[in-house]
Amino acid sequence: MPFTLGQKFNENTDWEFTVSNETIAEMVQVDGGITESDIAEYCYSALVDKRVYAMLAESSRPSNDGLYPWATDYCPAYNTNNGAFPSRVEMNTSVLESNKVTCYQRNILTYYGTIGGKTGHFLVMDIKDIKKWYIDYDTTGKFSSLNVSSTEGFPGISGTIYKYSDSEVKYAIVKPYNATGSPTGSLRVLNILDNSGNLWIGALNPSANSRELISNQKLSHAAWTRDYAAADTYNTYYSRYIYQGESTALQGWCHFNETVGDNEFPLSPGPTTPFYCYLEDIDGFNIVRVSGQYGNSQNPFITYCEQGCFFKDLNAVHTVQSWAGFLFLANNTLYKPIIEGGIIIGYTDDMDKTSDWDEMTNVTGNNISPVPPAPSAPTGDVETDMPLAYIGGSAGMVSFIKINASGLASADDIAESISRFDITTIGKDLLRNFVAFKCYAVLNIDDSVVRDIKVAGRTLKDEDDNALQGEYIGSVAPVDFTAGTVDHLYNDFRDYAPYTRIQMYVPFCGWFDLPSWCMGKEITGTMFTDIYNGTVKAVIYASRTVVAEVGGCCAFDIPFAAESTGMKAGAVISSALSTIAMTGATVAAPNIATGIAAVSSAANLVSAANSNGTTLKGVMGDGSNISGLHHVYIKTTRPKAPNGKKNIPEQYKHDFGIPCFKQLKLTAGDGFTQIGDANITGSMTDREKQMIIDGFRHGLIL
Amino acid sequence: MSIKVKTCKTTAEYFAVTKTLTNEVEHTVSIVYPCDILNPTFSLKGGYIDANYLTGPFGRKYWITNQTIDKGINYLHCTVDAWSSWSGDIYGTEQFVTRSEKHGNPNLNDISYPSTSDISSQVQRGTLLTQRATYVIGVI
Numbered sequence: 001m002p003f004t005l006g007q008k009f010n011e012n013t014d015w016e017f018t019v020s021n022e023t024i025a026e027m028v029q030v031d032g033g034i035t036e037s038d039i040a041e042y043c044y045s046a047l048v049d050k051r052v053y054a055m056l057a058e059s060s061r062p063s064n065d066g067l068y069p070w071a072t073d074y075c076p077a078y079n080t081n082n083g084a085f086p087s088r089v090e091m092n093t094s095v096l097e098s099n100k101v102t103c104y105q106r107n108i109l110t111y112y113g114t115i116g117g118k119t120g121h122f123l124v125m126d127i128k129d130i131k132k133w134y135i136d137y138d139t140t141g142k143f144s145s146l147n148v149s150s151t152e153g154f155p156g157i158s159g160t161i162y163k164y165s166d167s168e169v170k171y172a173i174v175k176p177y178n179a180t181g182s183p184t185g186s187l188r189v190l191n192i193l194d195n196s197g198n199l200w201i202g203a204l205n206p207s208a209n210s211r212e213l214i215s216n217q218k219l220s221h222a223a224w225t226r227d228y229a230a231a232d233t234y235n236t237y238y239s240r241y242i243y244q245g246e247s248t249a250l251q252g253w254c255h256f257n258e259t260v261g262d263n264e265f266p267l268s269p270g271p272t273t274p275f276y277c278y279l280e281d282i283d284g285f286n287i288v289r290v291s292g293q294y295g296n297s298q299n300p301f302i303t304y305c306e307q308g309c310f311f312k313d314l315n316a317v318h319t320v321q322s323w324a325g326f327l328f329l330a331n332n333t334l335y336k337p338i339i340e341g342g343i344i345i346g347y348t349d350d351m352d353k354t355s356d357w358d359e360m361t362n363v364t365g366n367n368i369s370p371v372p373p374a375p376s377a378p379t380g381d382v383e384t385d386m387p388l389a390y391i392g393g394s395a396g397m398v399s400f401i402k403i404n405a406s407g408l409a410s411a412d413d414i415a416e417s418i419s420r421f422d423i424t425t426i427g428k429d430l431l432r433n434f435v436a437f438k439c440y441a442v443l444n445i446d447d448s449v450v451r452d453i454k455v456a457g458r459t460l461k462d463e464d465d466n467a468l469q470g471e472y473i474g475s476v477a478p479v480d481f482t483a484g485t486v487d488h489l490y491n492d493f494r495d496y497a498p499y500t501r502i503q504m505y506v507p508f509c510g511w512f513d514l515p516s517w518c519m520g521k522e523i524t525g526t527m528f529t530d531i532y533n534g535t536v537k538a539v540i541y542a543s544r545t546v547v548a549e550v551g552g553c554c555a556f557d558i559p560f561a562a563e564s565t566g567m568k569a570g571a572v573i574s575s576a577l578s579t580i581a582m583t584g585a586t587v588a589a590p591n592i593a594t595g596i597a598a599v600s601s602a603a604n605l606v607s608a609a610n611s612n613g614t615t616l617k618g619v620m621g622d623g624s625n626i627s628g629l630h631h632v633y634i635k636t637t638r639p640k641a642p643n644g645k646k647n648i649p650e651q652y653k654h655d656f657g658i659p660c661f662k663q664l665k666l667t668a669g670d671g672f673t674q675i676g677d678a679n680i681t682g683s684m685t686d687r688e689k690q691m692i693i694d695g696f697r698h699g700l701i702l
Numbered sequence: 703m704s705i706k707v708k709t710c711k712t713t714a715e716y717f718a719v720t721k722t723l724t725n726e727v728e729h730t731v732s733i734v735y736p737c738d739i740l741n742p743t744f745s746l747k748g749g750y751i752d753a754n755y756l757t758g759p760f761g762r763k764y765w766i767t768n769q770t771i772d773k774g775i776n777y778l779h780c781t782v783d784a785w786s787s788w789s790g791d792i793y794g795t796e797q798f799v800t801r802s803e804k805h806g807n808p809n810l811n812d813i814s815y816p817s818t819s820d821i822s823s824q825v826q827r828g829t830l831l832t833q834r835a836t837y838v839i840g841v842i
Contacts, residue, residue: 399840399841437837442831484828558837632828633826639817642818653803658815661799661800666794666795666797670803670804673802673803675798679797680792680795681795684788691784691785
């Protein structure tokens with residue numbers, strides 16, 4: 001599907017996860033710049049875990065090399081995982097070549113070459129989590145080049161290398177333009193990536209050394225996570241990691257427990273020719289300089305190392321490739337588009353905000369928003385975490401103890417134990433110390449400790465004099481949930497109120513309406529259970545904005561005797577609870593409603609058994625919602641299209657237009673244009689002027 | 703008074719400001735007086751001509767609304783096409799456009815577009831919030 005500049009991304013349709021020559025090729029188009037066809041062959045992307053990853057293919061690679069002429073070049077997992085798209089493409093890197101599109105991490109594509117008559121570096125980027133792509137190209141000479149030869153320390157590399165550096169994006173690049181001659185034999189590509197403090201080294205072996213086979217070069221799996229890397233057995237993959245910082249330990253299959261500082265670590269076994277990479281400690285702490293050499297030639301493959309080559313930032317990326325030095329340093333503002341000399345202006349630099357498309361213009365001065373923005377969410381009410389409820393030691397020293405779990409006391413055990421205490425001996429009725437006995441449908445215990453159950457300072461014990469144990473609850477935490485995203489259907493006003501109604505159901509809280517601007521946004525929520533009374537409060541978010549807050553109750557009280565009943569009541573409760581099958585660790589939610597009825601019966605039994613006027617504590621009514629649905633749901637009700645087709649017919653737009661309400665400069669080709677009271681000046685007669693005004697009231701076709 | 707005009711054909715819509723003209727033929731015609739420049743009549747010798755549009759006179763463009771033929775004279779009854787005649791005074795002006803084919807905002811409510819009372823409903827299921835109950839006692 002063609003992608004035009006300014007188009008908003010629909011996560012579910014605009015990006016597809018399947019790799020093929022057509023499905024995920026996405027295009028960026030700029031007036032006079034990159035054209036659809038230019039980019040269609042190059043750019044691949046995929047949506048993984050709500051992040052857009054991009055990669056590249058080089059279309060100009062010879063087709064007779066027996067390889068896929070597509071993104072597989074730079075995506076080894078695609079070849080090794082039965083065609084599945086790699087899960088962490090974002091860390092993949094490659095070498096910037098002339099007339100190739102290159103992908104860097106963080107969803108940035110660069111292109112160097114000539115497109116549409118413009119020669120330069122093109123940068124396409126997706127601002128993190130905003131899903132908008134920008135393209136820019138350097139006209140200010142920030143990209144510069146210099147010529148190198150093998151004798152300067154670039155084995156097999158001669159010609160022009162490119163570098164770029166400014167305060168936002170820093171990297172220096174050496175391209176393997178004419179990779180002939182050495183290195184010979186097996187060749188390693190070494191990537192060192194710094195991801196949150198870990199440096200990664202990955203290596204792969206292409207099978208030979210030729211121009212074509214450099215195209216065959218697979219980038220390493222260094223993008224994989226550390227755990228994956230350790231478990232990976234792919235025989236051409238040797239992923240290593242080292243630490244950076246004070247610990248400065250180098251760890252890995254080939255090099256253990258070394259400190260940074262003029263170290264060499266041959267990555268073997270593998271290539272017959274050893275490869276050495278040097279990490280030189282610059283400041284004795286966390287700045288490391290990378291250099292290396294190939295084989296025994298003593299030719300350091302990287303001698304070109306400027307300030308930006310130093311590994312300074314924890315979020316930086318540093319890649320070194322033996323056949324093509326590649327140093328890449330990107331700081332946290334990597335996402336910021338290059339504005340100077342650019343084509344697009346007006347986007348926000350704030351990564352937490354969405355650019356206002358109405359304010360974005362290209363160099364022609366025209367607004368590039370293809371579709372005016374839909375109703376936007378109100379500002380404010382930014383998501384805040386619900387507090388934990390700390391229980392232990394507070395609220396009048398009430399201890400909440402989870403029972404009936406494996407290894408813990410059951411209600412039956414407790415009743416039996418209490419019945420063994422002789423009231424006349426201990427001088428009090430321990431049942432009075434029970435202030436709650438509840439069944440919760442949702443209780444996310446955040447902190448707890450298992451210990452002996454004590455009531456009024458007395459440890460409850462079983463008939464063998466073993467202490468009964470329960471899980472003393474320290475705190476409970478909110479429960480996060482996801483309802484999904486309500487997708488646009490019509491992509492027009494009918495997706496909003498009063499035409500479309502969005503309702504949400506949250507267990508124990510019921511159905512409620514969501515506002516129209518939730519359309520297209522991911523609906524999530526957080527539910528918090530108040531352990532004291534069983535009420536729940538759910539805060540609903542559309543993206544990061546609070547959209548609703550609803551309440552309900554997810555628990556019910558289980559009645560117990562509040563007056564002195566001795567063994568008699570305890571036995572009755574025990575019997576009743578046994579009847580409703582509560583001896584297990586927990587009771588399945590679908591049975592909770594049944595449990596309510598059973599416990600109600602148990603209460604009656606207790607009441608009937610206590611002839612000395614036992615009263616019951618506990619209200620059953622609040623827990624009635626428990627018998628409802630236990631999933632979160634979203635229901636979207638929309639009017640059906642009158643003609644059975646989703647889109648408003650083009651003929652309708654031509655005959656009647658659609659609401660506009662903008663001040664525009666009238667231009668031929670605008671089509672149907674209706675103006676309430678056109679302001680016409682000229683030397684026409686008054687009647688003609690009136691005819692034109694009347695024409696616009698009807699609508700003229702420009 | 704004789705003037706030169708061009709008769710032609712157009713298939714453009716009546717409300718089109720820019721019209722494509724074909725089959726242009728130049729004629730020398732006489733103005734029939736009294737002449738209303740918004741609804742003029744021109745006469746020329748001959749019979750019916752295959753045209754529905756006329757340009758040239760008075761710096762304007764006209765629809766040929768009718769032709770009447772009498773004694774070998776064809777009378778072309780015309781009506782001014784105001785928006786095409788003065789398109790130069792229309793294009794380039796800034797106007798507040800209420801409806802537009804190309805620049806409309808599809809998210810603005812369009813009461814003109816019919817909506818059925820027949821609805822469709824879609825339910826999406828999200829997280830399962832609870833599967834098991836937890837039993838808790840509170841003691842002091």
